[in-house]
Amino acid sequence: MTHLPERLLAGYRNFMAGRYSAESDRYRSLAKDGQSPTTMVIACCDSRAAPETIFDAGPGELFVVRNVANLVPPYAPDGQHHGTSAALEFAVQSLKVSSIVVMGHGRCGGIGAALNPSAEPLSPGDFIGKWMGLVAPAAEALSGNLMTAAERQTALERISIRYQVANLRSFPCVKILEGKGRLTLHGAWFDISTGELWVMNPETGDFERPQLK
Template sequence: MHTFPEHLLQGHANFMAGRYMREKDRIRDLASEGQNPSTMIIACCDSRAAPEMIFDSGPGELFVLRNVANLVPTYQPDGGQHGTSAGIEFAVKALAIENIVVMGHGRCGGIKAALAPNQAPLDAGDFIGKWMAMLGELPGQLGKNGLMTQAERQTALERISIRNSLRNLRTFPYIAELEKAGKLLLHGAWFDISTGELWIMDAKSGDFQRPNI
């Protein structure tokens, strides 16, 4: 007897009857030959922002790390257990990934907590606050409260945080080196969970823009 959620079992049966049946040979090849994705996505845990859905991607395409608010810490080889850094190291060193995309999204709960750190139910927690503190002074530098609306402040910090994560990625020596050698590209993206739109960061200006497609 198990208590495994019925909706997951039904979903898996759909997968088996659908995608798996259609792509069986490719999936089996991926298993025996190993994964070889060209892109890593660092995304948020949010249930509305799954990279595979947003990019309509199939098995083997995206190496995906998901944490709260898609944050990347600076390079800290201090012997601590850095899960995000471990994922980045695996992607770059073991998989020789060519692109890393830091993808934020609208109405992000982690960013919201960073803007209102003393609000229930997370104020008493041990981890979220500390995790979002990775943004350091950034939330406090956002300008006087009441100037931008709450929604504007949030969108602003979501994008500021993506640029911050990209800066932090470049503190990893091998990432800086590979990027300089033209072997690794770093990208920022922001997904609007309401309109479905994808906004891409301009590498030079740091602005987020709708792609011309």
């Protein structure tokens, strides 16, 4: 009798025979000396948009926090439970990352829920509905225009990224370090169907394709 799904055990066997075997010295060094990533990525928990895969990152290279629709709640030191805020605090204050990337993606289920707030909740707690309330103002602003449903979805996925970058600046530690030039904030959007990565222009907020040499 196994205590894990067989698919996971098979993947672990491949990991040990492949990547871990090839990078065992690196893993041992990380275990001994600790992690020191320079970049934090705030991404969606969607299984199709894993930052480590998209950016071809090795162990110890990225500090990643994932939640539904890659949201950053505004700074709220109210004594409540704040998982994303805790990860942000650790990345900035302890790991001292030099860049934070908010990465959204196409066909995001959380964004779809925000655009359809009248849908039946998945549970009495309606955790997704309450969580996606963070982007409700932007979703409402898009409800009365002439865009198709697909266009509206993509638009909110990208607009939400701009909102999350703004929310990052509501954290004093982020705002202070950015002002000193010791921390940079970025936005990115990944198209699952084509593999395209679009990067937010920090000056205009527009999303542009980077030049890949």
